[in-house]
Amino acid sequence: MKCLFSYANEYVKESDWKDLALVKFCLCATGVMIGLCIPKEKKKVPLLIAGAVFTVTYIPLMTKFLRIILRKDENAACEEE
Known part of the structure; x- marks a missing residue:
């Protein structure tokens, strides 16, 4: 593995x-x-699981992305001065 x-x-x-x-x-x-x-009558549980997985993965991904953007913006501001 x-x-x-x-x-x-x-x-x-x-x-x-x-x-x-x-x-x-x-x-x-x-x-x-x-x-x-997935049969229509059994879609509720997979939808809830998929929504939870999306939320749990999206938040850290976007947090890291925003940190990178802010760091790049700070570095660009320093380079312009």
Whole structure:
């Protein structure tokens, strides 16, 4: 398992935002296909789980992204002076 994580880390290091966007679209499409296979009367629980996973993952991702933006803005302000 450690080897798999090592490969994944190397993949991310060698990727740009376009590659990672493709991974996201692929995962999203997979999720949609799985969601379409769930019977209508049983969709409530998977929807709640997906919503919880989205919330739990989105907040840290956006927090890190905003920290990077703020850091870049501070560095740009310092360079202009």
